Amino acid sequence: MPVHLNVPLAADLLPIAGVRIGVAKAGIRKADRKDLTVLLLDEGCAVGAVFTRNRYAAAPVQVCRDHLASGQAIRALVINTGNANAGTGEPGLTSARQTCHALARSLGLHHEQVLPFSTGVIMEPLPLDRLLAGLPQALADAAQPQSGAGAQWLSAAEGIMTTDTLPKAYSQRFELEGHAVNATGIAKGAGMIRPNMATMLGFLATDANVAPTLMAELARRLADASFNRVTVDGDTSTNDSFVVVATGRAGHAPVTDLDSAAGRALLAALTSVARQLAHAIVRDGEGATKFMTIQVEGGRTPAECLQVAYAVAHSPLVKTAFFASDPNLGRILAAVGYAGVDDLDVGGVDLHLGDVHVVKAGGRHPDYREEDGQRVMKQAEILVRIGLGRGAHTETVWTCDFSHDYVTINADYRS
Structure with a gap:
């Protein structure tokens, strides 16, 4: 039973202007469960990420690194649970790339504008046919009015779970240079958790305006203060990934220096969200009682x-x-x-x-x-x-x- 951890309420999760979410039941490992999630990012969003240091990095991690290095503006994330697509060799890389191509075609994007993520059992082939067949359902869900964005975030938190007993989601509103700013994050993880990251997926979005050149450093600093300070069992996973999205819709001037007053305020607020998510992973550690x-x-x-x-x-x-x-x-x-x-x-x-x-x-x-x-x-x-x-x-x-x-x-x- 989780240690002092409750199911998040949709009403407590804040919308992030510039992010749309869709969730589907693709039957990737089990029938009738949410297992495929897309996050669609409006033009102008800035993205940064950090990944596992395990040398056996999963195929989606390798593809994410390549796509982030390409210089293309990231416009979509696709996440499946039930299968890690790790230890799958060249066929696994092909499946991860085909996932990106399929989603990009549906959205009119270049495939390098899509980042793929997977979590689940290692060394089993990704059931690509089921994943691709589920994409239209996820996109249709994302096309629905996002007025109940808290419910969409909660649905996404449920859609990325594996051995988690509860979804993990948290929001915070803060002020930056006189403007109200929202931040909402989701995460999954309960076992194979160790710093440098873990069988952990984390996605944190904010409507803050952050210079794109700062996003990689922002993701690293946030991870070092949160996800890289938790451990359940000392095993470093093949798939862990932490992504930070800044949509720039809050209306303040761009943050161009993380050590400026605005940068420090941004870091403090987002670190609070990231730590809540990281602590939730430990509190939901497999079999944890303390x-x-x-x-x-x-x-x-x-x-x-x-x-x-x-x-x-x-x-x-x-x-x-x-x-x-x-x-x-x-x-x-x-x-x-x-x-x-x-x-x-x-x-x-x-x-x-x-x-x-x-x-x-x-x-x-x-x-x-x-x-x-x-x-x-x-x-x-x-x-x-x-x-x-x-x-x-x-x-x-x-x-x-x-x-x-x-x-x-x-x-x-x-x-």
């Missing part, structure tokens, strides 16, 4: 703080102890020790579990009592603070526990 914040303080560099945070967040022994509410907290110290900070003086390490001071100066705090640790570990949301005592940097990673259900879900995934 949401854990791993905060590492006192590092010499941000990189070593993240090394330690990821070591703790990825440890199956740590994660299973949290599931059991077992304050076997030496497992956390072991993970800190093998994180790879070779000159770490463990005599300077501190550990807090919630409001409980567990470790002081590298050893058990004299006042620590196991029943206090267990009290915190029984909570659904837990803060783990690790002090390295060697610098001024702090970094945070969000993760979840490992339960019996994680094994069950992944053992049964293809059935």
Whole structure:
């Protein structure tokens, strides 16, 4: 059951002028479920994206990179669930390209103006005939009046799910240079989640006016502050993708520098949306019962703080102890020790579990009592603070526990 995560309400999702959405049931893997989504972008939209660092990048990821590098203005996104089109070789690339050609023909676009995305089972051929047959239905849905745009965004969030138990969508309205600006995002992911991204698809749209030359950097900064700080199981997927769209319809002057006052305000607002979506992925982690914040303080560099945070967040022994509410907290110290900070003086390490001071100066705090640790570990949301005592940097990673259900879900995934 998701950890403090509710189904988003269509009424809470804001429309983004310049974006139209259509969703279809194409039967790609299962009959009678939403599994094909198109996002159609008006002329003048700016797009940026980041993708998995897995060397076995899926065919749609490879095609997306090529199309973004082509210099063509991106006008459409097409997303299928039920099949990852990964580990499929040249036939998979051909299928991804044919998907783009088919959608482009229907819209009067060049095929490089379309970005394809897939998620689902790896190493199975994409059922291209079913996908292409579903495109007219998705386009017809996008042609409907978008006055209920919140419902369309929610439908899209449902249409990209795989093992997710709930759709993930979030909106925020903010002000930029005296103008009201909307931002709405959707995401999917529950397993095979690890930074650099994950079996994660994220799509964030705003009507802010952003210079096209900034979009790649904007996507990278947002990912680094959100999706690249979450982990469920330490597996980096073949398909993860995060796309940011700025339609320019809000009416303010273009943002041309992310470090300007307007740029910082834009980053703050969009980071808030991206983090909500990233946290939703962890809260809906396969079999998750607890949401854990791993905060590492006192590092010499941000990189070593993240090394330690990821070591703790990825440890199956740590994660299973949290599931059991077992304050076997030496497992956390072991993970800190093998994180790879070779000159770490463990005599300077501190550990807090919630409001409980567990470790002081590298050893058990004299006042620590196991029943206090267990009290915190029984909570659904837990803060783990690790002090390295060697610098001024702090970094945070969000993760979840490992339960019996994680094994069950992944053992049964293809059935």
